[in-house]
Amino acid sequence: MPVDLNAAMASIAEDIDRAFDRVLAIPDDPRRSLYEAMRHAAIGGGKRMRPLLVRASADLFKVDATCSLRVGLAIECMHVYSLIHDDMPCMDDDDMRRGRPTVHRAYDEATAVLAGDSLHALAFEVLADPETHPDPFVRSELVSELAKAGGPAGMAGGQMMDLVAETETFDLPTVTKLQQLKTGALIAFSLEAGAILGHVPPEGRKALRNYARDIGLAFQIADDLLDVEGEAEVTGKAVGKDAGAGKATFVSLLGVERAKAQAKMLVDQAIGHLASFGPDADLLREIARYIVERDR
Numbered sequence: 001m002p003v004d005l006n007a008a009m010a011s012i013a014e015d016i017d018r019a020f021d022r023v024l025a026i027p028d029d030p031r032r033s034l035y036e037a038m039r040h041a042a043i044g045g046g047k048r049m050r051p052l053l054v055r056a057s058a059d060l061f062k063v064d065a066t067c068s069l070r071v072g073l074a075i076e077c078m079h080v081y082s083l084i085h086d087d088m089p090c091m092d093d094d095d096m097r098r099g100r101p102t103v104h105r106a107y108d109e110a111t112a113v114l115a116g117d118s119l120h121a122l123a124f125e126v127l128a129d130p131e132t133h134p135d136p137f138v139r140s141e142l143v144s145e146l147a148k149a150g151g152p153a154g155m156a157g158g159q160m161m162d163l164v165a166e167t168e169t170f171d172l173p174t175v176t177k178l179q180q181l182k183t184g185a186l187i188a189f190s191l192e193a194g195a196i197l198g199h200v201p202p203e204g205r206k207a208l209r210n211y212a213r214d215i216g217l218a219f220q221i222a223d224d225l226l227d228v229e230g231e232a233e234v235t236g237k238a239v240g241k242d243a244g245a246g247k248a249t250f251v252s253l254l255g256v257e258r259a260k261a262q263a264k265m266l267v268d269q270a271i272g273h274l275a276s277f278g279p280d281a282d283l284l285r286e287i288a289r290y291i292v293e294r295d296r
Contacts, residue, residue, distance in 0.1 A: 005286040012052045012072065017043050019073045023122065037107045037115040042080045045098030047294075049219075049287070050075045050190040056283040057194025057208060070132040071142060071193045077123035078150050079186060084116035086159065092241070120150070133197060141196050149189040158182025162247070170248040176217065179250075183223075184216030207273045211284065214270035219291045221263040224249040226295070228256065263292045 020042045026035045051072025058068035087094040087102040088109060095105050104112035126132060127142045148154055158181030161170075165178065191212040195205045227242050228251050242249050251259045270288045274281040 003282045003286050005283070005290055008056075008283060008286075009048065009052060012055060012069075013046075013048045015069050016048050016051050016073060016076055019069065020076075023073075023126070033107065033111060034114055034118065037103050037111045038118055040100070040106055041084050041097075041103050041115060042076070042119065045100065046076075046080075048072075048076065049291075050079055050186060052287065053187065053190035053212075053284075054193050056281075056287065057191045058197050059194070059283070060277055060280050061195065061198025061200060063194065063197040067133050067197050068194060070126055070129075071197065072190075074123040074126040074132075074142075074146065075186060075190055075193070077119045077126065078146060078155075081116040081119035081123070082150075082155055082159070082186075084112050084119070088112055091159070091163070094241075123150075135199075138196060138199070142193060145189055145192060145196070149185040154181055154185030155183075158185065165247045166245050172250075172253050175248050175250060175253060179217060179220040180213070183220045184213065187216040187219065188212040207276060211270045211273040211288070214266040214273070215288050215291055218263045218266040218270065218288070221250045221259050221266070222292050222294060224251040225256065225259060225263075227251070260292075267292055 020039065024035055024039050024042065026032055026039070051069070054072040054075060055065065055068045058065075058071075083097060084103045086092050087097055088104050094102055096102060100106070102112075103115055107115075123146060124143055127146060128139055130136075130139070132142070133139050150156060152160075158178050161174075161178040162182055165175075170178065188209065191208045192205055195208055224242065227249070242252070250262070254262060267288045271285050274284055277284075
């Protein structure tokens with residue numbers, strides 16, 4: 001049967017929204033506005049690409065869908081926390097995200113900081129729960145790898161490089177490293193998490209790591225292209241910001257046509273890494289193609 005990517009994306013989005021609705025039930029006490037802010041950022045909108053990558057990877061190893069959904073929820077908590085903080089005036093200073101006001105605009109800066117902090121903590125709470133996986137060694141590795149992906153050697157380190165990029169001129173290798181950390185680290189963990197759930201040893205994850213590396217860079221090139229060619233009404237966020245801030249990007253360094261060619265080459269290369277999985281990896285192949293064809 002051909003893979004229906006749209007149906008898969010719609011299904012994971014519904015599952016993640018239901019999971020957030022459950023874990024972010026609003027309490028009847030003074031924390032109410034904090035939970036409302038977390039729900040504002042987490043529920044509805046977004047591509048849910050990282051949870052979908054977890055599910056697609058885990059399905060290769062016949063992992064129970066409940067387990068992969070919980071890991072996808074944890075990764076989405078980490079992702080949404082990063083968006084809340086990145087949008088704040090001290091970072092990228094954005095007013096819109098996913099077609100709605102950013103958290104610090106809808107609420108206030110203090111609430112936005114706490115909402116991001118709380119989602120960060122919730123990610124590890126979900127992974128450490130035995131409901132996520134009965135094997136404590138699996139849970140421990142998931143916690144450890146997400147911590148690495150989100151910290152100074154991953155997403156946070158990439159964001160620091162992104163801030164420095166406003167005042168320094170980066171060459172192509174430096175921009176590549178920045179994006180491998182800021183965007184690629186969490187994408188890479190999403191793929192590796194499925195293998196961890198399936199008890200695949202580190203040496204057996206090379207193909208998925210290579211696939212993750214290539215789609216992570218392709219994803220960022222597509223984002224850079226949208227920042228140049230996209231429309232805010234479609235993307236759900238401001239466009240043209242990188243150029244306005246004077247940041248070096250794949251597009252500014254390569255030009256539009258070379259950037260598009262590079263993204264296509266990375267997608268083809270990523271798909272090539274999946275050969276050993278046969279048709280079981282068709283969803284991952286469709287995700288790779290979608291990454292460079294999307295308009296948001």
